[in-house]
Amino acid sequence: MAKGGDSTGEADINPNYEVTKEQRRQAFRAMLAYARPHRLLFAAVFFCAIFAISADLMQPLLVKIAIDENVLFGAHGIGQLFLLGSIYFVLAVVSMIFTYLQANLLQKAGQSIVAALRKDLFNHISRQSMSFFDRHPIGSLVTNESSDTETINQFFTQVLLSLVRDGLSLIMIIGFMFFLDVQLALYCMILLPLIAIIAIAFRTMLRSAYQRARTQLSRLIAFLAENLSGMSLIQSFHQEKEQVSRFSRRNERYLKESLREVRATVIFNRSFDILGNVSVAVVVWIGGIAVFDQQIEFGVLYAFISYIRQFFQPINQITQQWNTLQSTLVSVDRLWRIFSEQPDVRDPDPETAQRGALKRVKGKVDFNRIRFSYTDKTDVLRDLELHIEPGEFIGIVGTTGAGKSSLVNLLTRFYDVKRGSVEIDGMDIRRLPQKELHRIVGLVQQEPYLYSGTIIDNVRLFDESVTRDAVIEACRLVGAQPMIERLPHGYETRLSERGSGLSAGERQLISFARILVYQPKILILDEATANLDSHTERLIQQALNVVAEGRTTLVIAHRLSTVKHADRIIVMRNGRIEEEGPHEHLLELGGYYADLYHHAFHGRSAYEGVGG
Numbered sequence: 214m215a216k217g218g219d220s221t222g223e224a225d226i227n228p229n230y231e232v233t234k235e236q237r238r239q240a241f242r243a244m245l246a247y248a249r250p251h252r253l254l255f256a257a258v259f260f261c262a263i264f265a266i267s268a269d270l271m272q273p274l275l276v277k278i279a280i281d282e283n284v285l286f287g288a289h290g291i292g293q294l295f296l297l298g299s300i301y302f303v304l305a306v307v308s309m310i311f312t313y314l315q316a317n318l319l320q321k322a323g324q325s326i327v328a329a330l331r332k333d334l335f336n337h338i339s340r341q342s343m344s345f346f347d348r349h350p351i352g353s354l355v356t357n358e359s360s361d362t363e364t365i366n367q368f369f370t371q372v373l374l375s376l377v378r379d380g381l382s383l384i385m386i387i388g389f390m391f392f393l394d395v396q397l398a399l400y401c402m403i404l405l406p407l408i409a410i411i412a413i414a415f416r417t418m419l420r421s422a423y424q425r426a427r428t429q430l431s432r433l434i435a436f437l438a439e440n441l442s443g444m445s446l447i448q449s450f451h452q453e454k455e456q457v458s459r460f461s462r463r464n465e466r467y468l469k470e471s472l473r474e475v476r477a478t479v480i481f482n483r484s485f486d487i488l489g490n491v492s493v494a495v496v497v498w499i500g501g502i503a504v505f506d507q508q509i510e511f512g513v514l515y516a517f518i519s520y521i522r523q524f525f526q527p528i529n530q531i532t533q534q535w536n537t538l539q540s541t542l543v544s545v546d547r548l549w550r551i552f553s554e555q556p557d558v559r560d561p562d563p564e565t566a567q568r569g570a571l572k573r574v575k576g577k578v579d580f581n582r583i584r585f586s587y588t589d590k591t592d593v594l595r596d597l598e599l600h601i602e603p604g605e606f607i608g609i610v611g612t613t614g615a616g617k618s619s620l621v622n623l624l625t626r627f628y629d630v631k632r633g634s635v636e637i638d639g640m641d642i643r644r645l646p647q648k649e650l651h652r653i654v655g656l657v658q659q660e661p662y663l664y665s666g667t668i669i670d671n672v673r674l675f676d677e678s679v680t681r682d683a684v685i686e687a688c689r690l691v692g693a694q695p696m697i698e699r700l701p702h703g704y705e706t707r708l709s710e711r712g713s714g715l716s717a718g719e720r721q722l723i724s725f726a727r728i729l730v731y732q733p734k735i736l737i738l739d740e741a742t743a744n745l746d747s748h749t750e751r752l753i754q755q756a757l758n759v760v761a762e763g764r765t766t767l768v769i770a771h772r773l774s775t776v777k778h779a780d781r782i783i784v785m786r787n788g789r790i791e792e793e794g795p796h797e798h799l800l801e802l803g804g805y806y807a808d809l810y811h812h813a814f815h816g817r818s819a820y821e822g823v824g825g
């Protein structure tokens with residue numbers, strides 16, 4: 214059986230792996246392609262931002278007019294002051310409305326982009342071959358689907374917004390300053406190099422603090438994902454304390470790095486505040502002298518002070534997006550790596566594909582001198598030759614790691630052979646569309662996977678075209694009906710994730726019913742290794758006889774009793790077929806199978822040396 218998903222995932226989700234500039238550019242381009250369908254929305258956001266900012270920035274100008282033309286000289290009287298006040302109020306309302314619209318439209322665009330991205334990613338992952346899941350631990354794929362896509366949402370809703378809104382504000386503030394007084398504006402521009410120096414100095418610090426925190430978070434998530442799925446094992450070995458302390462260590466490392474990151478951000482922000490206050494003081498000083506010398510009006514000084522205060526806000530906002538931009542780069546890289554993976558097992562070219570096999574297939578199976586390995590290093594199956602007639606019942610036995618699951622995995626094309634071929638009715642399975650192949654070959658896994666949903670949903674795998682009656686009939690035939698009727702809501706009982714409310718035997722019965730619903734011509738059964746009580750074992754055996762009827766059946770047996778009556782038993786050892794034949798014949802041979810059999814039935818467990 215495939216043994217993927219057991220690494221910690223740290224290597225995979227560590228954001229520090231190398232990515233070339235060209236790869237990053239391609240990845241970014243691919244991501245921006247998701248924004249293209251929403252360009253009208255982005256254009257609307259842009260205009261809303263212009264209106265909102267203009268309304269905001271006009272307010273100090275109004276106050277300047279009020280001070281210079283009314284308050285100081287008493288000209289135009291109360292009437293104009295009232296008018297200016299009203300315009301001020303209208304501008305505030307306009308700014309609020311456009312800011313609201315801008316935020317809404319942007320969220321709509323961002324969320325739509327991410328919804329599309331998530332869907333494509335899920336679709337892409339579901340099309341991958343099993344080797345993909347060997348390489349990518351589940352924890353890291355969950356991170357890809359959830360937080361990486363969310364980070365990209367933040368890129369569109371925060372980083373892009375900030376670049377547009379704050380960039381525009383900055384340009385407009387500078388414009389207004391020069392409009393009011395060129396000399397004072399030039400003095401203020403001296404600040405720009407200072408700001409640049411602070412930003413560059415902190416950039417490196419923030420980036421490394423950010424990356425360290427993110428690496429620790431990824432490790433924490435991977436650890437959590439792995440432990441939650443293996444909780445029963447942890448509890449049965451009483452490893453809770455050890456795992457809690459390992460978790461605490463990771464948690465503390467993450468806490469430490471996050472605090473460091475927060476400290477760096479706070480220092481950075483406060484430096485900007487200090488710079489802002491010093492600038493105000495300088496403007497008051499230089500501007501105050503200019504007012505005394507009557508070179509500028511007092512209102513101009515007031516407006517300048519307002520603008521210089523506002524000047525730092527957008528700069529601060531833009532630089533604060535640095536972290537989000539960093540995480541976007543990491544997320545884009547990771548998503549791009551996943552998107553650029555192609556399934557190892559692919560469908561045949563439409564011209565060479567064998568179609569329509571489903572209707573006429575009889576169920577003959579040939580493994581022709583196959584060689585197979587998961588990694589290129591060691592062969593798991595070597596020059597294996599096996600020919601199975603339609604309707605034959607084949608038992609596969611052998612020690613653990615002998616290659617039994619690997620052999621049947623080749624028939625479902627979870628993996629492809631490295632050499633030789635697997636044929637069904639004389640057709641190389643690589644020439645069959647996978648959709649058709651999976652209707653021809655049905656699989657009941659060692660631990661049948663059940664989804665959260667009703668019993669009905671689980672038998673028909675959410676396929677509405679299969680009627681409720683067909684599901685009930687299938688359950689009746691495999692003998693699952695009494696067990697289902699005992700459940701609180703019968704066929705409508707909702708199973709929890711992985712069917713944890715059912716016993717191993719009950720889960721197997723449900724997966725047998727699936728087989729009857731889908732009627733594959735070839736059936737593979739990886740027998741559960743769990744100890745079943747004799748009643749359940751009998752139920753399973755009867756159900757197996759029902760589903761095997763009229764099908765070519767391959768059963769990986771961990772209990773020799775399951776395959777004692779098989780037409781032929783294949784005994785595997787070290788990736789090869791050691792012996793084959795019916796039970797009696799193999800016993801007479803007095804070889805490896807006979808040894809296994811005697812071990813199993815003379816005081817020792819039937820599993821030992823036989824399969825699990």
Ligand SMILES: Nc1ncnc2c1ncn2[C@@H]1O[C@H](COP(=O)(O)OP(=O)(O)OP(=O)(O)O)[C@@H](O)[C@H]1O
Binds near residue numbers: 214612615
């Ligand atoms: N996904 C995988 N990646 C790498 N090696 C694997 C993978 N799955 C199995 N192997 C290796 O291939 C060999 C054959 O494994 P396989 O699962 O086919 O044996 P098996 O006879 O079915 O054993 P068991 O009865 O324990 O399930 C073993 O050495 C195993 O470690």
